[in-house]
Amino acid sequence: MNLYHPVTIGSLSLNGNLFLAPVAGYSDRAFRAICVEQGAGFTSTELISAESVIRNRPDREPAGPAATLLRRADNERHYAIQLFGAYPERIYEAAVLLAPWKPDAVDINSGCPVPKVTKTGSGSALMKNPDNLGRVVEAAVKASREYLGNVPVTIKMRSGWDSSSINYVECARIAVEAGAVMVSLHPRTRAQGYSGKSDWSHIADLVSRLAVPVTGSGDLYAPEDAEKMLSETGCAAVMFARGAMGNPFIFSTTRSLLIDGSYTPTDMKTRLAAGFRQLELLAADIGERSACLEMRKQFCAYTKGPKKVTEVSVTYLHGGGALRNVLVHAETIEEYRAILGKYLL
Numbered sequence: 001m002n003l004y005h006p007v008t009i010g011s012l013s014l015n016g017n018l019f020l021a022p023v024a025g026y027s028d029r030a031f032r033a034i035c036v037e038q039g040a041g042f043t044s045t046e047l048i049s050a051e052s053v054i055r056n057r058p059d060r061e062p063a064g065p066a067a068t069l070l071r072r073a074d075n076e077r078h079y080a081i082q083l084f085g086a087y088p089e090r091i092y093e094a095a096v097l098l099a100p101w102k103p104d105a106v107d108i109n110s111g112c113p114v115p116k117v118t119k120t121g122s123g124s125a126l127m128k129n130p131d132n133l134g135r136v137v138e139a140a141v142k143a144s145r146e147y148l149g150n151v152p153v154t155i156k157m158r159s160g161w162d163s164s165s166i167n168y169v170e171c172a173r174i175a176v177e178a179g180a181v182m183v184s185l186h187p188r189t190r191a192q193g194y195s196g197k198s199d200w201s202h203i204a205d206l207v208s209r210l211a212v213p214v215t216g217s218g219d220l221y222a223p224e225d226a227e228k229m230l231s232e233t234g235c236a237a238v239m240f241a242r243g244a245m246g247n248p249f250i251f252s253t254t255r256s257l258l259i260d261g262s263y264t265p266t267d268m269k270t271r272l273a274a275g276f277r278q279l280e281l282l283a284a285d286i287g288e289r290s291a292c293l294e295m296r297k298q299f300c301a302y303t304k305g306p307k308k309v310t311e312v313s314v315t316y317l318h319g320g321g322a323l324r325n326v327l328v329h330a331e332t333i334e335e336y337r338a339i340l341g342k343y344l345l
């Protein structure tokens with residue numbers, strides 16, 4: 001089979017198998033809109049706390065900050081809302097409140113390594129208690145069946161808490177028994193954070209053991225990485241995370257590589273133009289000032305070069321370091337235009 005193909009997740013049929021990963025602070029609806037334009041087949045909100053959904057009641061006026069996080073982008077056909085929490089009854093309560101947003105799937109975060117999250121027993125700490133992980137999934141499935149039109153419930157996890165407790169197989173099996181219809185695996189442990197190399201053999205292993213689709217995540221910085229992960233592990237889909245930051249074109253270039261065997265690297269002008277579109281979409285959502293502050297790190301990503309010496313999927317700016325020192329002070333769209341305008345000509 002061609003490496004680029006449709007994927008079925010429970011009752012959900014997706015045209016393509018190149019997904020955008022949930023990335024806190026980056027995968028907002030403005031960025032997701034740009035990724036969908038470039039061919040992302042499935043997208044996800046960043047992780048959202050079940051407690052904040054329950055506390056803020058984003059379904060009531062005036063809409064609180066959680067409402068912006070939860071909203072679908074205008075062109076987003078298929079998106080998941082990702083929840084985190086450790087208590088099944090709170091996950092149920094929060095998932096019920098998602099109904100007004102009509103998500104196409106609810107994803108349970110079982111991978112976040114950040115202490116603020118793990119100390120509450122959620123994120124990757126769910127993997128320390130697989131039975132509870134199963135109850136959390138079950139609660140989301142029940143809420144979905146009763147209030148969300150039975151949309152698929154999925155889970156995203158790591159390899160385990162640390163190297164002495166690699167338990168992704170046990171956790172994934174329990175999640176599937178509880179009703180999860182897709183498992184996304186980022187094969188690093190919580191202890192590794194985002195450093196070192198992800199161990200793709202865990203993805204291949206999980207694919208061989210599960211009947212539901214497995215999505216692979218980890219170290220996908222270029223189209224060639226996605227091609228390699230799909231062919232080496234047999235995973236149904238891949239999820240771009242850091243490789244998509246500042247390069248939403250990774251979806252279109254990867255699709256070209258998988259279908260035609262080659263692609264044209266994205267030039268800096270095209271990337272920066274996408275950055276400005278993202279800034280404008282974000283400003284429409286949260287106002288110009290907040291959008292400009294948020295976009296500082298994103299524009300830094302847009303101006304950065306390849307993460308690997310061999311990567312040819314993008315062109316980059318010489319002297320980008322000095323440029324970024326200026327960029328991180330921009331406060332208005334006009335200031336961004338003054339700093340970057342010459343690269344857009």
Ligand SMILES: Cc1cc2nc3c(=O)[nH]c(=O)nc-3n(C[C@H](O)[C@H](O)[C@H](O)COP(=O)(O)O)c2cc1C
Pocket residue numbers: 021022023024025045046047082109110111112156186194198217218219220221239240241242243
């Ligand atoms: C800044 C940052 C924020 C992230 N936020 C989330 C999140 O909200 N939910 C989640 O499941 N994973 C999150 N991740 C993990 C990514 O989705 C992905 O699994 C991980 O970065 C590995 O892929 P990569 O090596 O290609 O970046 C985050 C990663 C980074 C770097």
